Amino acid sequence: MTHRSIGIIVNGVTGRMGYRQHLVRSLLAIREAGGVTVADGTTIWPEPILVGRTETKLRDLAARHGLTDWTTDLASALARDDVEIYFDAQVTQQREKAIRQAIEAGKHIYTEKPLAEDTAAALDLARAADAAGVRTGVVQDKLFLPGLRKLKRLVDGGFFGRILSVRGEFGYWVFEGDWQPAQRPSWNYRAEDGGGITSDMFPHWHYVLEELFGRVAAVTCVTATHVPERVDEVGRPYQATADDAAYAVFELDGGIIAQINSSWGVRVYRDELVEFQVDGTEGSAVAGLRTCRVQHRAVTPKPVWNPDLPATEDFRAQWAEVPDNEEFDNGFKAQWEAYLRHVVAGEPFRWDFLAGARGVQLAELGLRSAREGRRVEVPELVAR
Numbered sequence: 412m413t414h415r416s417i418g419i420i421v422n423g424v425t426g427r428m429g430y431r432q433h434l435v436r437s438l439l440a441i442r443e444a445g446g447v448t449v450a451d452g453t454t455i456w457p458e459p460i461l462v463g464r465t466e467t468k469l470r471d472l473a474a475r476h477g478l479t480d481w482t483t484d485l486a487s488a489l490a491r492d493d494v495e496i497y498f499d500a501q502v503t504q505q506r507e508k509a510i511r512q513a514i515e516a517g518k519h520i521y522t523e524k525p526l527a528e529d530t531a532a533a534l535d536l537a538r539a540a541d542a543a544g545v546r547t548g549v550v551q552d553k554l555f556l557p558g559l560r561k562l563k564r565l566v567d568g569g570f571f572g573r574i575l576s577v578r579g580e581f582g583y584w585v586f587e588g589d590w591q592p593a594q595r596p597s598w599n600y601r602a603e604d605g606g607g608i609t610s611d612m613f614p615h616w617h618y619v620l621e622e623l624f625g626r627v628a629a630v631t632c633v634t635a636t637h638v639p640e641r642v643d644e645v646g647r648p649y650q651a652t653a654d655d656a657a658y659a660v661f662e663l664d665g666g667i668i669a670q671i672n673s674s675w676g677v678r679v680y681r682d683e684l685v686e687f688q689v690d691g692t693e694g695s696a697v698a699g700l701r702t703c704r705v706q707h708r709a710v711t712p713k714p715v716w717n718p719d720l721p722a723t724e725d726f727r728a729q730w731a732e733v734p735d736n737e738e739f740d741n742g743f744k745a746q747w748e749a750y751l752r753h754v755v756a757g758e759p760f761r762w763d764f765l766a767g768a769r770g771v772q773l774a775e776l777g778l779r780s781a782r783e784g785r786r787v788e789v790p791e792l793v794a795r
């Protein structure tokens with residue numbers, strides 16, 4: 412059995428996503444599991460090189476996990492021959508510049524979404540990476556969540572018949588930061604710092620819709636900044652200049668209508684922080700991050716509208732749980748493993764920069780729809 416170490420720069424490792432999901436729950440978890448084994452028996456062993464802006468933070472973080480390889484100098488890390496992959500979980504605004512450096516250094520690149528701040532930049536990165544012959548990937552973690560995997564199983568198994576519509580509800584209350592600290596970074600609420608819920612969430616909705624139901628052909632969107640003033644990490648009030656809610660209708664190829672609300676100004680009366688209801692001629696499903704429930708045509712009740720009577724049925728009780736039937740790993744880790752197999756063994760991996768650029772495009776067009784108060788068609792993006 413061959414052991415294959417692979418140097419991976421983890422830039423933005425001190426951030427929420429970089430640390431928890433990518434370093435601890437993915438790369439270190441892969442090491443704890445003994446690496447990733449590919450078809451020819453080779454075991455891929457990730458060697459993280461922690462990159463960030465603050466020495467003390469990096470040193471402490473490395474020490475906490477018995478790691479020694481860290482630097483504040485991205486260029487020197489990119490110049491190393493033992494580094495094969497550049498990974499980016501920095502704030503979105505810093506991403507494009509760093510990815511360009513990584514392409515020039517000839518590294519394979521995996522990145523958090525959104526790939527870039529606008530479609531032109533994202534497409535340009537996709538083309539540059541392609542021309543440099545490096546293998547790219549963009550995080551599409553929701554696809555690997557148990558709830559959505561079960562939903563995909565239902566789609567693939569023909570459970571729904573003809574799918575009519577999808578309605579998604581995402582969000583929770585993000586504290587303003589005054590009497591209780593906010594649970595998200597303040598840059599998320601400033602447009603000038605790359606914030607906004609549309610840019611943040613539409614790349615996710617794009618790949619969920621595209622992978623499960625069909626290409627997004629048009630978008631109609633209304634955005635809002637419901638909470639105009641917030642308080643940052645050091646207690647300073649600031650103007651929230653970015654959208655904190657987006658109410659959108661997506662028209663998909665094949666006639667499916669998807670309607671998704673995204674909001675950081677909503678209180679949760681749902682089973683999960685995101686839920687998608689799919690209605691089809693043969694059956695319906697409601698999927699969250701972990702669970703998925705179904706109701707088949709044959710067991711669909713026949714409610715009759717009568718406001719004079721209290722509800723006569725326990726509607727939630729009429730749905731059946733879709734069994735796991737397999738073990739689901741952390742979604743970020745599962746996608747990392749697929750990306751590592753792609754880089755080392757050439758296994759297929761379709762969540763590349765071009766897919767990431769399509770997500771950026773949907774966010775950009777959603778914002779345009781909101782700004783101009785109209786429906787916007789989504790042109791197909793091509794590699795060149």
Ligand SMILES: NC(=O)c1ccc[n+]([C@@H]2O[C@H](COP(=O)([O-])OP(=O)(O)OC[C@H]3O[C@@H](n4cnc5c(N)ncnc54)[C@H](O)[C@@H]3O)[C@@H](O)[C@H]2O)c1
Pocket residue numbers: 422423424425426427428429463464500501502503505523524525550552596611
């Ligand atoms: N896949 C997902 O579900 C998901 C969820 C949340 C965020 N994200 C994405 O991950 C990225 C990071 O988000 P986060 O929530 O971890 O943010 P965060 O603020 O917690 O972390 C940002 C990281 O970028 C670094 N950084 C580099 N240059 C910076 C600068 N000039 N100003 C501020 N920070 C700078 C910070 O040091 C930190 O390590 C974003 O692109 C975001 O869109 C993805």
